Amino acid sequence: MREFHRLALGKGVHFTSCIRPKYKINRMSIYFVLPLRKNEASANAVLSCLFTKSCRKFPTITAFSDEMGRLYGADLYGNVHKIEGNQVLSFTVEVIDDSYALTPEDLTRQAAELLCDAVLDPLLDETGNFPEESFRLEQQMLLDTVLSEQNNKRSYALAQFRRVMFAGEDGSLSKLGEAEDIRNLTVKDAKEAWLRMLSSAKIEITFTGSGHEEEAKAVFARRFGELSRDKIYRLRRSGHKMPVEVKRVTEQMPVKQAKLVVGYALGPAREQRVALKVLSCILGSSPSSRFFVNIREKESLCYYCAARSSAYQGVMIADCGVEKENVTRAENAIQREIDSIAADGCSKEELEIALRYLATAYRSASDSVSTMDWWNFTRILQGGGTLAHEFSLLQQVDPEEIRQLAGKLKKDTVYLLCMEGGEEQVEDDQA
Amino acid sequence: MKTIKRKTCASLLLRESYELLELESGLKVVLYQDPTASSATACFAVHYGSTDNRFIPKEGEEPICVPEGIAHYLEHKLFEDENGDAFARFSETGASANAFTSGDKTVFYFTATDRFEENLTILLDFVSTPYFTRETVEKEQGIIAQEIGMYDDNPFWQSYFLLLQSLYHHHSIRIDTAGSVESIRQITPELLHRCYDLFYRPQNMVLTAAGNFNRDRLLELCQTLLPKRPDFEVIRMPEEEPYPVRVKRTEKKMPVSKPLFTLGIKMHPEEDKEKRLKKYVLACVATECLFGESSPFYREMYDAGVINSCFDCSVLEGDGYLAILCDGETEQADLLIDAAKRRIRDFKEKGCDENSFEGIRRTEYGKQIRQFTDMGDLAVQLVDAAFCAYTLFETAEILKEITAEEIQQFVSKELDPENLSIALILPEESGGNQ
Structure with missing residues (x-):
């Protein structure tokens, strides 16, 4: 068992593996760490929806889904997190260990390629932008998610509470952006967010699972090695000010x-x-x-x-x-x-x-x-x-x-x- | 207490095995050992849930009805004993313990990384020694009423039960697991004792464990700690459930941003135990073919903005009920219903794309492997399998043999697109007529 093995794959890009044969599955995540800013949060967040439905190689939701089915129900999804004053976009794929394939197949390598395809080689139209129609659908999805916060009363109360307690601080900013910002998003904003993410985000790639990490690492090293990287974002640390009154x-x-x-x-x-x-x-x-x-x-x-x-x-x-x-x-x-x-x-x-x-x-x-x-x-x-x-x-x-x-x-x-x-x-x- | 039956269930395909034992008392014990795990989970479960509120205590006696929510109430109260509660005892060992009640079972469980035998002793002891006083039973009403209030404000839960009430005329699956504030007021210590005494008998219970534990010590503890109990004699009295759905559409207004829906297609449940698992697996694969992410239905609805990523589909199955459920958010319920009906009709005629079918079959096979990666979930799945008298490996074997033609035949025979109902939770400002 290797609990923690970490190495650099490029400028501001690291790969960390944690291998235990007992896991039976492999999980690979790409974390993009960015500053949480009101004017950028929603454009970043919409990418977490856009990149998990299609890519250039599998251009429709059906083709993308069929590919995940072919990989024995690989699960590929995106998420947005807020950690202190940072916004983190994560893209994760989970796949069963290669040895369980019914016919010999390098499932882990293929799943790593699919994850890279989703994030690095998305579906673009002839103008080089995300297709307007699919962008609008995911923009609406993000808006629905923000508006449906009130459906779960406990988490809604906690979110509203945070807006009050951390008013004026990074902690009050929504990780998905505010509804108004999402409504105003354009395809151009999303494209810029994507390019910004690739060039300047701190990128952490993790591999947690039963094995075959070398094959996956080779895929990530190749795909991320091709990226042109700019000045890498340095983490923001933010605390909460002590209250003067309740x-x-x-x-x-x-x-x-x-x-x-x-x-x-x-x-x-x-x-x-x-x-x-x-x-x-x-x-x-x-x-x-x-x-x-x-x-x-x-x-x-x-x-x-x-x-x-x-x-x-x-x-x-x-x-x-x-x-x-x-x-x-x-x-x-x-x-x-x-x-x-x-x-x-x-x-x-x-x-x-x-x-x-x-x-x-x-x-x-x-x-x-x-x-x-x-x-x-x-x-x-x-x-x-x-x-x-x-x-x-x-x-x-x-x-x-x-x-x-x-x-x-x-x-x-x-x-x-x-x-x-x-x-x-x-x-x-x-x- | 001796072991009277012992069987090893194994799968070459999944490279897994577990042990199934039956003790002299009739208690089933199911054990999955993984020495590489850091933890182990044990479940002590009774085949008694929220749907068991009308039954004959034993042959020759009169049927009785008990208040809705009593199985769940009993689950809460069993944690208490004369000297405090079981949580306090588990806190001495550091185990994480809890319980839940569903339509057909009540499950008490713990997860521990050490002192497994001590924890098992606590589990077997508190579930085997009921202690209720009038005062503690009354006090629990406040806590459960708060729990009911919490679910009353949960639109997903409300949508789900609204749909069950729309699909089913009489079957008690339509009853909320916790009952209502009114029904739990009728629960007394005497009623709790009566239900406990009738259902919590070894022949109606199972003990499962998954993870890193000592198998022989576990069996020894079962033999020394569990008291002798009479045989299980309850005769369940399911009401005759008509095939057609009760209501085709139900609506309720709640503070939600966008309408939520749960859509159900009611089917004939399989009564023959031998055929029940096969029908369930066919229904699961058919559901994915009809409405899953790789289906033309999903793509059409998603691209048209009728559904979004919240959409999910599943199969609801238990004693006397079987239905396909789809849930999510939509502003266009009528379009969604029409598309679902059209999809079933088209599928009956054309079947499904071979490529998608193979993907779905592989996905289901992948799920079979994943179920052995989480000891907590696995211990609960072993409970379900034991109560339904199948092994966890039968599903993989069925999946291996299933063909696209078989799914098409299944849909043609079992699914009536008109036997469909939808429950809608609408935002406060729009119309609604529950």
Whole structure:
């Protein structure tokens, strides 16, 4: 097993492989890391739709799909991520190991070629642009995705909350762009975004799977070696400013269950990323957490009440689904748990439970190609350690570090989505 | 408790094997061992779900009806015991544990990277020792009512159940898994005990494990920890379900940006257990041929902007029900319905393109290999296979033999384009008439 092997394929282009014969499949991803800018976000994002339906070699959705079927149901898809102040476009293909083909075939090499065809050799018309008709369809798809954010009330509430908490910062920008920007997109914008992506994005190619990485690496080296690269984008690091006062926003929508999101800021916490993860776990990331045991089970206030954190942004976010009349009780209950840890710390037992829970997550991560792929990529981007290193850091977290971290949490933003309760409002409050 | 039956299921094609055992109590145990895995998942499951709310407790007794959502309620309550709950016990070992209820089963499971036997002990113990008091049962109503509220606001879930209610007149698959706020109010500790006692019997249960674990210790624990229980005697009482769909179109308004749909084509379910898997596999391949991404239907609808990438198609199958489902977003439901009907008629006449058919067959074969890559999913699939009395390898064997002509014949015989229904979730400002 080679957990992590990385090498440069060209200017700002790296290939990283993680091989374990047990996987039975191979997963290859190309990550393009770009700055997240309001005026470019939607043009970049539309590429994630455009490049997964056709390419010059397979010019229709039927031909493209037939090719994936021929490769035993290879799965090729695009995605857009936001990591700190960066926009990341990813294109991934997963294919079964060559040895499972019913007749001898180099499936991994062919899947790598298909992925490169999708991204580097897309379908263009006689003017050298993306065909207007397919561009319009994918533009509409992107718009539908942005507008349908409200269909999932929990993620909608979280997205709206982020717009409020991170207003004026990179964190408030939508990874897909805003609806208005998407409506105004042209074929020319998309073409420019593509050329910009190829010339200046930081490019990370990952291979996670059972083997045949040399064949795939040769394909990527050849295809990406042909690229003309310009000045390579340097990663942006962005944190969240500490609040002066608590922002409160209530949004009205005809929903049966209110969604409450409470955000806390704690300042730079990059070095304490593992401890913050443990604090989140003690508060609300497991069925033994304080939110689950006290707010859900003892008080029967809600079906879910969870905590999540980002050490890179220096924030912790709690969210729950709750009856509107119980919103204040829920907010107070969340605050009470944080105050209690800040004042008295957590018990040794609580800490051990959280450490065991996270240890299981760390250890089992290596069973999944998709988890390992994402782990390796974010590690390259954000500078974390190997699974084994992060696991060793976990063992060093002590109750005092948890108490101190909880003491740093400062209430920043409270967002509520509910059936009625007046207009959207922003109130001043003392933190 | 001795092992009375033992069988190894193996596939040369997929290069996989697993073990199927039956203990003296009637409990089935299905084990897939992978010593290279970092983790293992175990599922303890009962063939009892949200559709089992009308049955005869044992031969000669009167039929009884229980409130909707009781199987799901029971799932929640089994985690509790006199000294706390099972989550607290799992937290001592670091395992990740949970449970879910579907139409035909309730599954309790954990995933662990070490202390597998301790975790298995907890799993077998809490599922085998029900503990309900009036107070804790009442308290659970608040939590489940919140869960129901959450699904009430979920347009995808609403669209799915609206469609099931449109397709089926009587079959209890049309009932929401969690029941309703009203139905769960009727649930008492006595009713929970009654249902537990009747359904949670070894002959109606299965234990599966997938990943890295000690097989002999697992069997020892089953033999020492599981109490003796009477034989399973419940007689299920499925209501006669007419073939035609109940309603052809249903609409509901919710806060969504674009109309969502779930479209269903109802089919005759296969009653003969021997033929059921084959019919299911044929239905899956036919669905991909008719509506999958490589089909002319998909291309036509996608290029015309009638559907977008959210479109998906699948097969709904269980005791007494079988249907093709398509779901997604559309502003042009009528066009979509016409195209779906036309596609079925054309397919009956012309069949499918040989190239696309081979791609679909290969895709389904690829899925068979992928199912052995995730221990958590695999443990659940072993539960399904055990309850339906087939092995995971039979699908691959059926796929190997299927021909394009067979799919055409299947569609011709089984699919009536008029026996179709659509459920639509419309934005608040547009019309709707549920």
